[in-house]
Amino acid sequence: MTTTLKQALEAPSIYLPTQARIVDARPMGNTEKVLTIELPKGVSLNHRPGQFVEVSVLGVGEAPISISSSPSRSNGTFEVCVRKAGDLTSVLHQMGPKETLGIRGPFGRGFPYERFRGKDILFAPGGLGLAPLRSLINQVLDERGNFGRVIILYGARDPSELLFMDEVRQWQSRSDTEVHLSVDRGDDSWKGNVGVITTLFPKVEIYPRNTVGITVGPPAMYRFVLMEMLGKGLSEGNIWMSLERRMKCGVGKCGHCQINHLYTCQSGPAFSYAEIKHLEEAL
Ligand SMILES: Cc1cc2nc3c(=O)[nH]c(=O)nc-3n(C[C@H](O)[C@H](O)[C@H](O)COP(=O)(O)OP(=O)(O)OC[C@H]3O[C@@H](n4cnc5c(N)ncnc54)[C@H](O)[C@@H]3O)c2cc1C
Ligand code: FES
Numbered sequence: 445m446t447t448t449l450k451q452a453l454e455a456p457s458i459y460l461p462t463q464a465r466i467v468d469a470r471p472m473g474n475t476e477k478v479l480t481i482e483l484p485k486g487v488s489l490n491h492r493p494g495q496f497v498e499v500s501v502l503g504v505g506e507a508p509i510s511i512s513s514s515p516s517r518s519n520g521t522f523e524v525c526v527r528k529a530g531d532l533t534s535v536l537h538q539m540g541p542k543e544t545l546g547i548r549g550p551f552g553r554g555f556p557y558e559r560f561r562g563k564d565i566l567f568a569p570g571g572l573g574l575a576p577l578r579s580l581i582n583q584v585l586d587e588r589g590n591f592g593r594v595i596i597l598y599g600a601r602d603p604s605e606l607l608f609m610d611e612v613r614q615w616q617s618r619s620d621t622e623v624h625l626s627v628d629r630g631d632d633s634w635k636g637n638v639g640v641i642t643t644l645f646p647k648v649e650i651y652p653r654n655t656v657g658i659t660v661g662p663p664a665m666y667r668f669v670l671m672e673m674l675g676k677g678l679s680e681g682n683i684w685m686s687l688e689r690r691m692k693c694g695v696g697k698c699g700h701c702q703i704n705h706l707y708t709c710q711s712g713p714a715f716s717y718a719e720i721k722h723l724e725e726a727l
Contacts, residue, residue: 448487448488448489448490449462449483449488449490449547449550450490450549450550458693458695459548459693460548461498461500461506461546461547461548462483462484462487462546462547462548463544463545463546464481464482464484464544464545464547465481465482465542465543465544466479466480466481466482466540466541466542466543466544466545467480467482467521467541468480469539469540469541472525472607472608473604473605473606473607474604474605475527475528476525476526476527476528476572476575477525477528477536477537478512478523478525478526479523479524479526479536479539480513480521480523481521481522481523481524481545482520483520483521483522483547488518488520489518489549489550490515490550491511491515491522491549491550491554491579492515492553492554492555492557493511493514493515493554493555493557493576493577493579493580493583494510494552494553494554494579494580494686494713494714495510495511495549495550495551495552495554496508496509496510496511496549496550496551496694496713497511497522497524497547497548497549497550497551498546498547498548498549498551498694499524499526499532499536499546500532500545500546500548501532501535501536501539501545501546502546504531504535505531505532506532506546506548507532508691508694508709509526510524510525510575510576510579510686511523511524511550511576511579512524512525512575512576512578513578513579513582514579514580514581514582514583514586515579515583516582516587517586524575525572525578525607525608527572548694549694551694551695551709552708552710552712552713553710553711553712553714555580555658555684555714556714557580557583559656560584560591560656561590561591562591562592562654563591563592563654563655563656563682564591564592564593564594564595564650564651564654564655564656565584565591565592565593565594565595565655565656565658566595566597566648566650566655566656566657566658566678567580567581567596567597567598567658567659568596568597568598568641568657568658568661568669568673569598569599569660569661570598570600570641570659570660570661570665570669571599571600571601571661572661573659573660573662573665573686574598574607574608574660576660576686577658577660578608578611580658581594581615585615585618585621588620592654592655593622594621594622595648596612596615596621596622596623597624597626597641597644597645598612598623598624598625598626598641599625599626599627599640599641599644599661599665600626600628601627601628601629602627602628602629602630602631603627603630603631603634605627606627612625622648624637624644624647625637625644626639626640626641626643628640640668641661641665641668641669642669642672645672645675645676650676650677650678652676652677652678652679653677655676655678655682656678656682656684657673657676657682657683657684658683658684658685659673659683659684659685660685660686663688663727666685666727667727670683670685670717670727674717680716680717680718680721681716681717681718682716683716683717683718684714684715684716684717685715685717686712686713686714686715687703687708687712687713687715687720687726688708688713689701689702689708689709689713691708691709693709695709695710696709696710703720703723703726704723704724704725704726706720
């Protein structure tokens with residue numbers, strides 16, 4: 445019988461990381477690196493899109509990082525996309541194959557994938573927000589027959605900050621998927637749309653009663669994307685996002701991630717707009 449990482453963690457302590465091994469490390473964008481991580485034999489991550497893991501390096505620290513690979517493509521490993529932001533993430537950027545790190549999780553409740561079945565899906569990732577959404581996008585594409593239309597609107601600050609472009613091109617080449625890209629600032633090579641992600645919304649036709657909108661990106665983006673989605677007629681319960689808060693324990697004990705009565709690490713980080721719109725500090 446396979447033990448899930450969560451079961452392995454439950455005994456003896458939720459704070460005990462499982463030792464995992466990097467099997468691949470590839471640079472991406474100006475400040476990001478994608479790590480492929482392998483858990484010990486017989487332990488599976490068993491995650492849902494939208495969940496995160498706590499990644500640690502001995503003597504350096506621990507940080508929450510979204511799981512970027514899709515459960516439908518797990519193959520005994522999983523991927524994270526790490527932006528160099530400070531102490532731990534800088535060390536992760538220096539690490540490569542065969543080196544070990546600690547993993548706790550998966551944590552958070554993720555996106556309610558089953559509720560999305562049968563719907564049209566409008567994805568609107570911004571910048572590094574594609575890393576967590578990629579997990580859900582690839583799962584939806586791997587089970588394409590269970591969904592209606594799939595539309596992806598992806599924006600970044602400039603062309604060099606568009607992530608996972610090899611996969612984005614594959615999505616663009618599919619006849620069953622509509623993909624639009626935009627950058628805030630173009631360069632000589634860029635022939636596509638220039639403008640913030642909201643400038644892509646007028647390009648797509650949406651049937652609001654059967655559409656789920658999902659956005660992940662920098663907090664400043666959310667208000668504007670929300671206005672577009674609500675303006676297109678999507679219901680508040682059908683608009684989903686991921687809230688990033690300072691997290692420490694990841695398991696509802698320390699209170700670092702609290703918004704009003706909610707612990708983001710447990711109740712989220714994926715929330716529908718209907719769930720958080722009354723919470724003053726949420727957006
Ligand atoms: C649920 C969740 C999912 C995340 N997923 C990813 C991911 O997929 N890829 C990724 O690169 N990063 C992700 N992050 C952000 C990542 O956790 C932080 O960048 C990380 O904690 C930085 O650790 P550090 O030790 O390198 O930086 P530190 O040395 O601790 O800090 C560097 C700087 O970043 C600030 N900072 C620290 N934590 C956060 C935070 N949570 N939000 C905003 N600013 C912060 C600090 O104040 C400081 O200015 C996620 C965060 C959360 C809560
Ligand atoms: S991170 Fe500790 S309670 Fe959420």
